[in-house]
Every structure is written in structure tokens, then in C-alpha cells.
Amino acid sequence: MFLESPPSHKDRLKPSDTFSFCCHSDLSCFNACCRNKHLPLTPFDLLKIKKNLDIHSDDFLARYVVYRPDPESGFPILSIKMAGENAICPFVTPNGCSIYNDRPTACRLFPLGRFSGINPKEKNPKEFYSLLQIPLCRGIEEEKNWTIAQWVENQGLLPYIRMNDKMLDILFHPRRNPSTALTESQQQKVMVALYNPDIFREFVFETSFLTQFEIDDETAHRVKTDDIALLTLGFSFLKKALYA
Numbered sequence: 742m743f744l745e746s747p748p749s750h751k752d753r754l755k756p757s758d759t760f761s762f763c764c765h766s767d768l769s770c771f772n773a774c775c776r777n778k779h780l781p782l783t784p785f786d787l788l789k790i791k792k793n794l795d796i797h798s799d800d801f802l803a804r805y806v807v808y809r810p811d812p813e814s815g816f817p818i819l820s821i822k823m824a825g826e827n828a829i830c831p832f833v834t835p836n837g838c839s840i841y842n843d844r845p846t847a848c849r850l851f852p853l854g855r856f857s858g859i860n861p862k863e864k865n866p867k868e869f870y871s872l873l874q875i876p877l878c879r880g881i882e883e884e885k886n887w888t889i890a891q892w893v894e895n896q897g898l899l900p901y902i903r904m905n906d907k908m909l910d911i912l913f914h915p916r917r918n919p920s921t922a923l924t925e926s927q928q929q930k931v932m933v934a935l936y937n938p939d940i941f942r943e944f945v946f947e948t949s950f951l952t953q954f955e956i957d958d959e960t961a962h963r964v965k966t967d968d969i970a971l972l973t974l975g976f977s978f979l980k981k982a983l984y985a
């Protein structure tokens with residue numbers, strides 16, 4: 742899960758700190774955590790799940806996502822649309838997660854929370870982990886021990902963290918005025934460049950985009966077929982579009 746603010750000093754965990762956890766289908770809580778929650782979606786999460794489901798990003802957004810602008814910054818906040826009156830994740834099955842290999846960052850982190858940010862006085866991003874308080878989760882009573890670093894590795898989190906933290910360059914950009922929210926047109930740019938890859942690819946190759954935003958031929962070739970290259974272009978484009 743993402744933390745909205747850094748955990749208190751006493752709750753911060755170092756990469757070498759340990760915790761106990763094991764999740765398996767014999768536990769009474771199996772699947773209970775896949776409901777009734779705000780499950781945030783990062784641009785990279787969306788890319789991975791959309792590819793897993795093999796659907797157009799417009800369809801993915803319409804079927805599986807709820808969206809609202811952050812009241813202060815105006816940046817879009819996306820989360821999985823929980824289904825029915827019991828607010829169940831659309832991807833949960835009696836056997837567990839149907840998109841397990843491409844599950845979002847928050848599900849990989851669980852039962853940990855992670856906060857990342859940039860202190861304006863320092864240039865380097867800082868990250869903090871903490872153990873979430875989840876009364877229903879029996880997995881934390883199991884005896885399997887992990888360090889934070891082992892869990893990050895085991896859950897395949899590194900590529901997710903690398904891509905998710907590209908957002909820090911946008912949120913903590915030196916030209917961003919934190920007291921001004923994005924306009925509607927800026928919000929639309931963020932939505933298309935980061936959260937609607939199929940439409941962004943059309944925008945790149947079927948409009949005058951490439952005459953205004955110069956990229957070399959090799960990058961252009963990669964962006965045509967490689968979703969990660971496309972998302973990386975989305976981040977670069979936004980830095981110019983929002984703060985030029």
C-alpha cells in the first residue's frame with residue numbers, strides 16, 4: 742500500500758529490518774483482503790494489468806477504474822473499481838488473484854506500506870517502509886521471516902518502484918507551484934500520457950506530436966512497440982507540457 746505521508750520515526754523500517762508473514766489458501770482470511778479497500782493504480786500497474794487482460798486502455802479505464810482529481814494538487818488518483826455491494830476486487834477468484842503475475846504495486850507491498858518523496862532541500866528521493874496494521878490478516882502470525890529487502894526482491898517490486906518513482910520528478914518538479922492545482926486541460930494531459938497508453942500512442946504517431954517534441958528515430962521505433970518506452974516518453978512529455 743502507498744502511504745500518503747511518511748510513517749512516524751518509530752515505525753520506519755530499514756532494508757535490513759525483519760517481519761513475519763506468509764499468505765496461503767489455508768488461512769481463514771484467504772482473499773478477505775481483496776475487498777473493501779482503496780486500491781491505488783500507478784501508471785505502470787495499469788500498463789501491466791491492461792497487457793495481461795489484452796484490452797484497449799479506454800476499455801480498461803471504463804470497466805475497472807475509478808478516478809478523481811486530488812483536491813489539492815489536481816493530479817488524477819486512480820484506483821481499482823471494486824464490484825457489487827461487498828466491494829470486491831474484480832480480479833479475485835476462489836483460488837486467489839487472477840492477475841497475480843501482474844498484480845498492482847500495493848498488492849505486492851502488502852503487508853508493508855511504502856512512502857516516497859523528495860525533500861526540496863535535498864535532491865535525492867527518500868523512501869520509507871512500515872508494517873501496516875491489518876487486524877484481519879492472519880499471515881502476519883505465520884513464522885516465515887523476511888527482511889524488507891528480501892520482500893521487495895521476492896515480490897518483484899524493483900521494476901515497479903523504478904517506474905512509479907518517475908512520478909516524483911513530476912510531483913516535486915522545481916517549477917511546480919504546490920499551492921496551484923492542475924487545470925482541467927493539464928489533468929487531461931496527465932490522464933492520456935500516463936494512464937491511457939493506447940490513446941497516447943495514437944497521439945504520438947497520428948498527430949503533429951513528433952514535429953513539436955523531438956525524439957530520435959531509435960526511441961520513436963521503441964515507443965511504437967514497447968509500452969515501457971511509451972510510458973517513459975509520457976513522463977518526459979509531461980515535464981515539458983506542465984512546466985515548460
Ligand code: SF4
Nearest residue numbers: 775830832833838848
Ligand atoms: S489485484 Fe489481485 S491481489 Fe490485488 S486486491 Fe485484486 S485480487 Fe487481490
Ligand code: SF4
Nearest residue numbers: 764770772774878880
Ligand atoms: S489477509 Fe493477509 S494472509 Fe489473508 S489472504 Fe490477505 S494478505 Fe494473505
